[in-house]
Amino acid sequence: MENFKEIGLEKLEQTFSLPDVVSLCEEEDSLVILDQTQLPAREVFLKIDNEEELIDAIVRLKVRGAPAIGVAAAAGLYVCFARTLANITSAQLMQTEFQALANRIRASRPTAVNLSWALDRMTVLFKQWIAGKDKISSTDFQEIKTLLRVEAVRIKEEDIEMCKQIAQHGVGLIASGSRILTHCNAGHLAVSRYGTALAPIYLAQACGLNPKVYADETRPLLQGARLTAYELMRFGVDTTLVCDNMAASLMSQGMIDMIMVGCDRIAANGDVANKIGTCGLAVLAHYYKIPFYVLGPTSTFDPHTPTGKDIVIEQRSASEVTDLHYIHRMAPEHVGVYNPAFDVTPAALVTAYVTEKGVFRQIQDFQ
Numbered sequence: 001m002e003n004f005k006e007i008g009l010e011k012l013e014q015t016f017s018l019p020d021v022v023s024l025c026e027e028e029d030s031l032v033i034l035d036q037t038q039l040p041a042r043e044v045f046l047k048i049d050n051e052e053e054l055i056d057a058i059v060r061l062k063v064r065g066a067p068a069i070g071v072a073a074a075a076g077l078y079v080c081f082a083r084t085l086a087n088i089t090s091a092q093l094m095q096t097e098f099q100a101l102a103n104r105i106r107a108s109r110p111t112a113v114n115l116s117w118a119l120d121r122m123t124v125l126f127k128q129w130i131a132g133k134d135k136i137s138s139t140d141f142q143e144i145k146t147l148l149r150v151e152a153v154r155i156k157e158e159d160i161e162m163c164k165q166i167a168q169h170g171v172g173l174i175a176s177g178s179r180i181l182t183h184c185n186a187g188h189l190a191v192s193r194y195g196t197a198l199a200p201i202y203l204a205q206a207c208g209l210n211p212k213v214y215a216d217e218t219r220p221l222l223q224g225a226r227l228t229a230y231e232l233m234r235f236g237v238d239t240t241l242v243c244d245n246m247a248a249s250l251m252s253q254g255m256i257d258m259i260m261v262g263c264d265r266i267a268a269n270g271d272v273a274n275k276i277g278t279c280g281l282a283v284l285a286h287y288y289k290i291p292f293y294v295l296g297p298t299s300t301f302d303p304h305t306p307t308g309k310d311i312v313i314e315q316r317s318a319s320e321v322t323d324l325h326y327i328h329r330m331a332p333e334h335v336g337v338y339n340p341a342f343d344v345t346p347a348a349l350v351t352a353y354v355t356e357k358g359v360f361r362q363i364q365d366f367q
């Protein structure tokens with residue numbers, strides 16, 4: 001079995017052709033992201049080299065998905081900070097600028113913990129470096145730039161590694177021809193490569209298990225229809241798009257073997273914040289006795305948030321609900337709108353958590 005997975009992973013790595021979601025441009029100090037608001041119609045890359053562009057890209061979901069937001073935030077912090085250095089004259093000012101910048105990026109989206117996790121890593125490194133410094137020279141500028149850049153690249157590389165390990169652990173849950181329901185997009189486009197919930201599916205496909213995926217369209221912003229369907233089909237996975245309100249019908253007819261979803265924050269008690277609609281799927285899965293798996297790196301686990309009730313849920317603009325993907329007005333003017341981007345699934349409804357460390361029935365097992 002292990003050998004089978006290794007060969008599958010090799011094949012996956014050789015044949016996976018989707019472009020990088022977030023990368024640091026080698027020649028100049030800029031960040032390049034694949035603009036996900038334009039998918040699947042166009043593959044457009046955006047060069048980001050200032051704070052306004054970075055925050056706008058995160059808020060408008062040009063880059064999205066918990067791990068990808070973290071990777072973009074770390075790389076973006078490096079890029080934006082590097083550009084402020086010319087105006088910095090003292091260690092005190094440098095520290096103030098760095099902290100203020102990190103805080104503004106941190107505030108761009110509140111729910112996915114990977115954003116603060118990645119910024120915290122950059123901040124710890126910066127604080128260690130600046131401790132005890134008073135005056136700042138141009139050599140110092142170069143030194144801190146190199147340190148931050150290396151850390152941002154490392155965060156991305158580790159993310160890729162974690163996704164591969166999630167694929168290897170998660171593929172053991174998939175049998176030949178398994179029918180899997182997924183929600184939102186927890187694939188390649190949400191991370192640095194391969195995905196969390198979709199990574200074992202790609203590996204299963206590379207191993208010849210021919211999984212069949214039902215992708216929820218995921219209202220209001222249609223990440224399932226626009227992104228999940230697009231990337232799975234690019235890899236040749238048998239993909240069927242369904243509206244969110246069709247899940248119960250599929251499950252009641254015995255058409256789903258398991259549900260695999262990603263996560264934006266796992267509280268200390270195992271409650272899971274993920275895209276709005278996830279909790280409803282978990283309740284249905286419980287009723288129909290279908291396994292409900294949550295897949296994500298351990299960086300999505302937040303020991304400082306005791307339960308799901310303590311997770312801050314991002315509220316988004318009414319136009320996302322009243323208009324179909326920002327384009328077509330569907331609802332009457334002035335209608336009241338409730339638009340939380342995420343919901344919380346109680347730990348009791350999770351069959352297992354799949355992380356880079358393995359498959360765990362209880363959250364306590366990987367703490």
Ligand SMILES: CSC[C@@H](O)[C@@H](O)C(=O)COP(=O)(O)O
Pocket residue numbers: 061064065066067112183184185186187190191195196197223261262263264274275276341
């Ligand atoms: C591996 S991504 C996990 C989650 O971030 C994903 O399921 C999700 O909810 C994404 O929401 P989004 O609002 O598109 O950033």
